[in-house]
Amino acid sequence: MVELVAPTQRYKISFLSAVREAQAAATGLGDTLNWNVDELEADFGKLLNNLRRYEPGNKLPEGFVYSESRWLVDGNDYLGRISIRYSLNERLREFGGHIGYEIRPSARRQGNGTLALKLALERTRELGIKRVLVTCDADNLGSRRVIEANKGELEGEFQLECYDRPIRRYWITV
Ligand SMILES: CC(C)(COP(=O)(O)OP(=O)(O)OC[C@H]1O[C@@H](n2cnc3c(N)ncnc32)[C@H](O)[C@@H]1OP(=O)(O)O)[C@@H](O)C(=O)NCCC(=O)NCCS
Structure with a gap:
C-alpha cells in the first residue's frame, strides 16, 4: 500500500538508492540531488533529525515557519517526499x-506525484490549513499536471526578481 509516513530508518536502503538514482539521472530538481550518499550511509539518524528540525517544539531560526517532512512509501520502498509548511x-x-x-x-x-499531493492535502486538512498554496516553475509540466489534477486554481504566472524563470501559483481549497 502506498502511504505517506514519517521518515524512519526502515527506509534507509531504499532512500539511499533513490538518492543515487536521482544523482545519476540528474533530471530532477529538488534536495535529493544535493545529499551526500556516503554521509547519509554513515549517519542516517542525522538526516532524520534534520528532517524534524522545523517541527513544532523546536526553536525556529529567524524567518522560518513550522514544517514537516513526510515520505511516500510502498512497503519498505521509498518513492518520494513531500514537505508541508504550516x-x-x-x-x-x-x-x-x-x-x-x-x-x-x-x-x-505512474501517478505517484498526483497521489503524494493528494495525501499531503489530507494532512493539511488535519492541520487546519484550509487554503493551500502550491507553486511551480511555469515550464514544469509534470508539476502543473499534478497540481491541476488536485484541483489547483491558478492565481497567475509571475516573473520574480530573484528567480530566472516564470513561476505559477495555484490555490487549493481543502
Ligand atoms: C513533478 C513530479 C513530482 C511529477 O511526479 P510524477 O510521479 O511523474 O507525477 P504523475 O505520475 O502523477 O503525473 C501527473 C501528470 O503529469 C504528467 N507528467 C509527469 N511528468 C511529466 C513531464 N516531465 N512532462 C510532461 N508531463 C509530465 C504525467 O504524464 C501525468 O499526466 P496525466 O495527468 O495526463 O496522467 C516529478 O517529475 C518530480 O519529482 N520532479 C522533480 C521535482 C519537482 O519538480 N518537484 C515539484 C516542484 S514544484
Missing part, C-alpha cells in the same frame, strides 16, 4: 507555498 511567510507566499514534493526518477509518471 504557514506562509512573505517569501513562501511569493514562491514555495505550503507544499513541496519530489518523486524519485524511477517512480515518476
